[in-house]
Amino acid sequence: MSQTGDIVITVKDLKMGYDDKVLMENLNFQVRRGEVFVILGGSGCGKSTLLKHMIGLIPPMAGSVCFGQEDIVTVQGDERLKILREFGVMYQSGALFGSMTVLENVLLPLNEFTDLPMEAKNLVAMSKLQLVSMDAAAGKMPAELSGGMQKRAAIARAMSLDPGILFLDEPSAGLDPITSAGLDALINDLSGNLGITFVVVTHELPSIYTIADRVIMLDAKTKSIIGEGDPADLRDHSPNPWVRQFFNRQADEPKETSPTTKQ
Amino acid sequence: MSLAATESAASFELRSGDAGKTSIVLKGQFDAASTARVWRELEAALRHHPPSSLEVDASGIERSDGSGIALLHFLSMGAMATGVKATIKGLRPELDGLFQRFSESDYQKNLPQPPPHVNVAEHAGEATVQVWKDSKELLAFLGEAAAGTLSNLAHPKRMRWHEVRRIFEQAGVNALPIVSLISALVGLIIAFEAAAPFAMFGAQIFIANMLGIIMAREMAGLVTAIILAGRSGSAFAAELGTMKVNEEINALETLGLSPMRFLVVQRIVATTLLTPLLTVYAIVVSIAGGILVMMAMGFPLITIYHQMAQTLRVHDIAVGVGKGFIFGALIAGIGCLRGLQTKKGPSAVGESATRAVVSGILLIIIADAVVAVILYILHL
Numbered sequence: 001m002s003q004t005g006d007i008v009i010t011v012k013d014l015k016m017g018y019d020d021k022v023l024m025e026n027l028n029f030q031v032r033r034g035e036v037f038v039i040l041g042g043s044g045c046g047k048s049t050l051l052k053h054m055i056g057l058i059p060p061m062a063g064s065v066c067f068g069q070e071d072i073v074t075v076q077g078d079e080r081l082k083i084l085r086e087f088g089v090m091y092q093s094g095a096l097f098g099s100m101t102v103l104e105n106v107l108l109p110l111n112e113f114t115d116l117p118m119e120a121k122n123l124v125a126m127s128k129l130q131l132v133s134m135d136a137a138a139g140k141m142p143a144e145l146s147g148g149m150q151k152r153a154a155i156a157r158a159m160s161l162d163p164g165i166l167f168l169d170e171p172s173a174g175l176d177p178i179t180s181a182g183l184d185a186l187i188n189d190l191s192g193n194l195g196i197t198f199v200v201v202t203h204e205l206p207s208i209y210t211i212a213d214r215v216i217m218l219d220a221k222t223k224s225i226i227g228e229g230d231p232a233d234l235r236d237h238s239p240n241p242w243v244r245q246f247f248n249r250q251a252d253e254p255k256e257t258s259p260t261t262k263q
Numbered sequence: 264m265s266l267a268a269t270e271s272a273a274s275f276e277l278r279s280g281d282a283g284k285t286s287i288v289l290k291g292q293f294d295a296a297s298t299a300r301v302w303r304e305l306e307a308a309l310r311h312h313p314p315s316s317l318e319v320d321a322s323g324i325e326r327s328d329g330s331g332i333a334l335l336h337f338l339s340m341g342a343m344a345t346g347v348k349a350t351i352k353g354l355r356p357e358l359d360g361l362f363q364r365f366s367e368s369d370y371q372k373n374l375p376q377p378p379p380h381v382n383v384a385e386h387a388g389e390a391t392v393q394v395w396k397d398s399k400e401l402l403a404f405l406g407e408a409a410a411g412t413l414s415n416l417a418h419p420k421r422m423r424w425h426e427v428r429r430i431f432e433q434a435g436v437n438a439l440p441i442v443s444l445i446s447a448l449v450g451l452i453i454a455f456e457a458a459a460p461f462a463m464f465g466a467q468i469f470i471a472n473m474l475g476i477i478m479a480r481e482m483a484g485l486v487t488a489i490i491l492a493g494r495s496g497s498a499f500a501a502e503l504g505t506m507k508v509n510e511e512i513n514a515l516e517t518l519g520l521s522p523m524r525f526l527v528v529q530r531i532v533a534t535t536l537l538t539p540l541l542t543v544y545a546i547v548v549s550i551a552g553g554i555l556v557m558m559a560m561g562f563p564l565i566t567i568y569h570q571m572a573q574t575l576r577v578h579d580i581a582v583g584v585g586k587g588f589i590f591g592a593l594i595a596g597i598g599c600l601r602g603l604q605t606k607k608g609p610s611a612v613g614e615s616a617t618r619a620v621v622s623g624i625l626l627i628i629i630a631d632a633v634v635a636v637i638l639y640i641l642h643l
Contacts, residue, residue: 098608103375114295116330117302119342123333126374127365139375143608161295162328193357 008033008165008197009054014063016046016053022061023049024223029216033164036191036198036211038231040246041218047201048092048169050218054199055089055167056080085113088158092169092201094150096142102129102153103138109160128156131186133179148174155183159190165197166190172204184210205249217243273297273331277308283315287338287349290323293331302334309344317344322353332361340367404600408531411523415532426529434495435537439544442490446545449486450478450552458560467560471567474553475575483545484583485631488590491538492623496598499530500619503602504612512603527599531592538591539584546583578643586634593626 009031017023023046031037039047052058054065056072065072067083075083096105106125110116116124129135132152142150151171158166168187172180184207190196191211202208208215208231215234217227219242227234227243235247273291280286287305291297319338324331341348354362381389415422454470461467503526506512512522550571557567601619605611 098610101375114330115299116295116333117299117306119337120298120302120330120333122374123336123370124329126370127329127333127336129373130365130369135369135373138373141608143606143611160329162330189360193360 006033007031008067009199010064010066011054012064012066014050014053014065015061016049016058017061018049022223023220024218025062027063027225029225029228031165031197031199033197034191034195035213036187036200038208038212038215039199039201039218040203040208040215040227042220042246045218045220047218051167051169051199051201055087056084085161086164088161088163088166090151090154090158090166090168090171092173094142094147094154096150096154096157098142101139101141102134102145102156105142105153106157106160109157113161125156125160128159129153131159132156133182146174148176148179151175152179152183162194163196165199168198168200168202170201170203172202172207180204180207181210183207187211205247217246273301275301275305277305277312279312279314283313284318285309285312285314285316285344286318286320288320288323289334290325292325293327293334295328295330298330298334302337305334306343314344314347317347317349319349319351320353321351321358322355324354324358327358329361332358332365335362336365336367336370340371400604401600404596404603407523408527408596408599411521411528412531415524415528421524422532423525423529427533430530430533431537434491434498434534435541438490438494438541441494442487442541442545443548445486445490446483446549447552449482450474450549450554451556453477453482454553454556458556467557468562468566468570470553470557471562471570472574474550474557475571476579478549478553479546479575479579479583481583481631483549484542484586484590485627486549487538487541487545487587488594488627489624491534491541491591492594492598492627493620495534496594496619496623497616499595499598500602500605500615501612503527503599504605504615507603507605508607508612522603527596527603530599531595534595535588535591538594539587542584542587543580546580582634582638582643586631589630589634590627593630594623597622597626 007030011027011029014027015022015025016027027050039050041047049058053060054072056065059073067086070079070083072080072083096102097108100108103122103125106128107121110121110124114121126135126138129138132155134149134152134156137145137149137153142153145153151174155168155171158168171183171187175183187198187200188211191198198211200211212231214229215227215231216225217234218224219226226240227238231247234243236244238244238247273289273293275290276288278286278288289301293301317338319335321335335351335354337343338349339351343349351362454474457470457473458467461470503512503522506526515522515525554564554567558564598619601615601622604618605615
């Protein structure tokens with residue numbers, strides 16, 4: 001875990017959902033530079049949807065998501081491009097380009113946005129693949145990789161331009177414990193040493209305790225944030241029984257609140 | 264800091280000592296833009312002053328992203344000054360952590376090499392083997408599909424008739440507007456194009472004879488089949504291909520259900536039955552299109568009817584409709600085969616759909632030619 005600094009993302013009065021279905025409303029939180037910010041919640045409560053709102057893929061029903069002073073939804077042109085360059089996003093499915101090799105996937109942003117010599121681009125791309133232990137599969141096509149390998153390659157692609165903020169949607173799901181622990185160490189290292197900000201959606205409790213500086217927990221029934229803060233603190237002292245149940249991995253559902261409803 | 268950020272101040276100083284001993288001092292902030300410039304300048308400088316040994320003082324690097332670290336590794340591997348490996352000194356601890364994390368030996372071992380050049384003979388050999396494999400798969404599929412269809416027809420409860428009805432509606436009823444439009448236009452165009460040459464002999468009335476025979480025996484069936492191959496053959500391939508990619512086909516097999524009997528037979532039966540019906544419809548619409556042109560030329564409808572009735576026989580229509588059965592089976596069969604042949608990966612489904620259309624149209628034309636030869640021999 002790292003030292004944290006000034007505010008980079010401000011989510012204000014956000015109302016989100018699909019068509020007429022409201023998933024969450026009145027969401028208010030901030031992400032600080034250099035911190036590892038984790039979004040939690042039951043399956044189908046809207047964690048990934050919130051992530052897509054934060055990166056401007058889905059416009060909110062109401063409210064705003066601001067990077068510094070700029071609203072990601074309304075900002076246009078070069079300013080928008082400048083903000084997007086600060087992002088690296090790893091999607092839940094990996095979303096690698098199927099017609100390119102793993103190395104070509106990682107090289108794509110470098111080829112498009114930098115003027116580096118080819119040797120430099122290869123070195124940068126291979127160093128990112130080494131970080132996620134995927135360099136041996138650099139020449140393979142995404143279809144030849146397992147789900148976990150595709151995710152690791154997608155993380156390497158998200159890091160290729162050394163973005164200031166990395167959004168990771170369930171990075172540890174489907175990974176073996178050793179790789180998963182390695183990924184946690186990498187997140188801590190990049191956050192601690194290089195000051196990269198992470199916004200992570202995950203369910204993995206060991207991972208949450210290892211990487212998270214701060215978490216928010218979403219609840220589908222109340223359509224709001226029901227817990228915010230340090231994960232160990234929430235586990236032991238949250239006034240909400242479902243939050244404690246989540247962190248203590250208990251199966252029985254308390255009567256006060258239910259975890260989620262299906263989307 | 265982003266690699267693609269605007270250029271930061273980064274510089275280097277090259278100090279050449281006795282007997283080619285060279286030291287480089289790097290200073291400033293290394294991002295993609297500044298590193299790209301320093302990289303090229305440094306490369307040129309070392310080419311002009313080839314070193315015998317190389318030392319890099321990195322203590323002046325204030326900030327660096329992946330590109331700056333890549334520059335240090337390039338020097339350290341001896342790739343910039345050929346064969347002379349640089350010693351890196353003075354790197355800040357946080358950057359040294361990143362530098363040490365990268366394994367140069369793994370990089371050299373794992374960097375993919377460009378694929379070897381394949382000559383024309385190898386290409387031709389591979390293509391021949393592929394055609395041979397494809398033919399074997401097609402033959403096996405034909406056998407399995409025939410056995411599956413017979414088995415389902417013998418046990419009608421297994422057929423999943425609601426699925427047959429759904430395909431009938433999707434591939435047949437929903438195709439009516441496009442079949443109508445294209446058939447009418449084909450009839451109209453053929454009558455229109457024939458008008459001028461026939462007029463040279465004062466034989467415009469015989470357009471009716473030509474129109475009846477050409478549409479009933481050949482064009483209406485062919486147009487319908489090509490529309491179906493593009494519309495439904497590709498849809499079958501995409502549908503089954505997506506199921507293959509999502510492992511739904513595997514799930515069916517592990518449930519003890521044969522994909523052939525569960526998915527393919529319904530599509531073959533429905534398409535084989537609906538293609539002749541669509542062909543009949545296309546014959547009517549295309550002839551109507553031609554008649555419109557003739558009426559515009561001043562021929563009364565009754566004259567056109569009598570002229571057409573003189574030459575158009577029932578067996579001409581039967582030939583067109585009969586070919587519809589063959590075309591329907593081919594379109595559905597090849598669509599399903601290409602779907603089941605789908606490999607892994609997101610582009611695989613698109614490839615299967617394309618192959619289904621190409622193979623479908625090719626097989627339709629070949630089958631049409633074969634039927635034409637057989638009918639000629641049989642004097643039909």
